[in-house]
Amino acid sequence: MADVDNNENTKTVDDTKKDKVIKFSDLGLGTEVLKAVTSSGYETPTDIQAQAIPALLRGEDLLGQAQTGSGKTAAFALPAIQNLKFDKTVEVLVLTPTRELTQQVVDEFTRLGKFKDTKVVTVVGGQPAYRQIELVNRGAQVVVATPGRLLDHLRSKKFKRFSPSLVILDEADEMLDMGFIEDIKKIFSYTPDDRQTVMFSATMPKAIRKLAEEEMNNPKTIMAKNSGERHKDIEQILYIVNRKERLDALVRLISSEDPEKALVFCRTRRDTDDVCIAITKRGIRARAIHGDMNQSARDQAMREIKQGTTKILVATDVASRGIDISELSHVFNYHAPDNKERYTHRIGRTGRAGKKGKAISIATPEDIRQHYFYKQQPMDKFKVEVIPSRTELKDKYQDKLIEKVNNIEIAPEAKEFFSQLSSESNIEEFFCRMFTCLQKSESVKGPNKIGLSIEEIKSLASRPQFSGSGRSGGRGGRGRGASAGGRPRRGAGGGRSSGGERRSTSSGGGRSSGGERRSSGSGGGRNASGGRRPGGSSPKRSSGGSRPQSSH
Ligand code: ADP
Ligand code: MG
Helix, strand or coil: CCCCCCCHHHHHHHHHHHHCCCCHHHCCCCHHHHHHHHHCCCCCCCHHHHHHHHHHHCCCCEEEECCCCCCHHHHHHHHHHHCCCCCCCEEEEEECCCHHHHHHHHHHHHHHCHHHCCCEEEECCCCCHHHHHHHHHCCCCEEEECHHHHHHHHHCCCCCCEEEEEEEECCHHHHHHCCCHHHHHHHHHCCCCCCEEEEEECCCCHHHHHHHHHHCCCCEEEECHHHCCCCCCEEEEEEECCHHHHHHHHHHHHHHHCCCCEEEECCCHHHHHHHHHHHHHCCCCEEEECCCCCHHHHHHHHHHHHHCCCCEEEECHHHHCCCCCCCCCEEEECCCCCCHHHHHHHHCCCCHHHCCEEEEEEECHHHHHHCHHHHHCCHHHCEEECCCCHHHHHHHHHHHHHHHHHHCCCCHHHHHHHHHHHHHCCHHHHHHHHHHHHHHCCCCCCCCCCCCCHHHHHHHHHCHHHHCCCCCCCCCCCCCHHHHHCCCCCCCCCCCHHHCCHHHHCHHHHHHHHHHHHHHHHHHHHHHCCCCCCCCCCCCCCCCCCCCCCCC
16 A cells, blocks of 8 residues: 555655654644653654644544554644643543553553643443543543443443544554444444544554545545565564474474563464463463453463563463563464464564564464465565574573673682682583583473474475465565575574584484474483482582483
């Protein structure tokens, strides 16, 4: 979709942008609002803000498309606050799909409206209705609501004054996806005909355009500049595995990527449980988040991930709605999303507000051949890579370990310990044991080789139905697809001499057998070498330890 807009004023903004950086003060906002912008730490408007704010201040209807994290909330909140008349009615209504999103919008309105004394009320399910009604009736200017609960209130006619001259649908595509269309239409019937209507959405499926046609007055369409090169801060990588390797692949990739915080997407609620339990068993701390989990359990999971006590959240598309964790470093597509729109939403959870993010998809050859999503988004649209083998990962850990050892400050006890030790022990042997001990605490599990090798990927990619030839739009840079898989991964192995070689060599033989084995096969090695002896056993004696294992 190109810029459909031909409104003069917007053009001016766009043209200006070519020449100089647009400032918030260029957009027509008043001093109180600008003060709030500054105190929020926003320096320059995002593209969607620069486009939307002047149009909204003029009272135009607007259909805005921009990826997640592009600052849509302030794009509508700032002009909405600026235009408030304080005429003792609800002037602004914002509808959002989930309780969590409602809260985010309320927070932003409250922050940006503080110098204009803006009163904002939340209307969502799961909270006492009378309290919400009371707060609205006490004279709120802004109501931020989920459709169901708001409609209940409107039907019961409990609001004294409710005539919003501005109605905003935030995350409109999500709301329609969740089946709120009828509720939304009914809500519109309770609002003035001459209202200003705004819709923001990350994607623009047909249903959105239809709703816009029905409910909006000659809406202007704007699209964030970067929507074309959407997700430019997100590296999108595809790993291809055999059917039974999916879980091993996830565990291996989480280990090798070591994400700060990640969201793992599964198809069903049950999958989220299964995956969560399975990866927890393998030593990765995770939480599942469910559509039908009660709110306090959801809040608890969210708190844990925000505080960092849990790094991995396993979710379905539905459950993930409204999750806003700004430091999400990775999104894993354990199962493919239903379609491209879903994919956009999923990966938009990372790479937010200019941060780099990684979107990692795990697919089987069958997925790529048959799944609707991979028909829309063939493998040559991704950077296809080979999953690091256990050996490679061990090398990587070793590098990290050495780096850590080199940088750590020496404890006074250590010197004391060393002086005792040196008189009676074989230092070399002791060092080797100690190193082995440290190394084992970060043992890599699972079969050595997981997923398809470069050769296999190449051969898959060369088949006509996978090559994307004929349908590949030749997306620059990323489009090299499978051939990109041939490059040794940068991260793995670092500078180590062992870093590059094995990728292709080790792959051939190991795969098919390795694939079925799962961790059980390799588990033997791990246990046998006594990897996880609890710290209790004294390092002093260093006696009786089995020989450091040689990696298998
Ligand atoms: P979206 O609704 O498009 O997903 P949000 O409105 O939630 O995006 O904004 C994403 C993040 O960017 C928020 O943390 C918000 O505070 C921040 N943000 C918004 N506008 C700006 C800006 N102009 N400069 C810096 N940060 C901003
Ligand atoms: Mg938003």
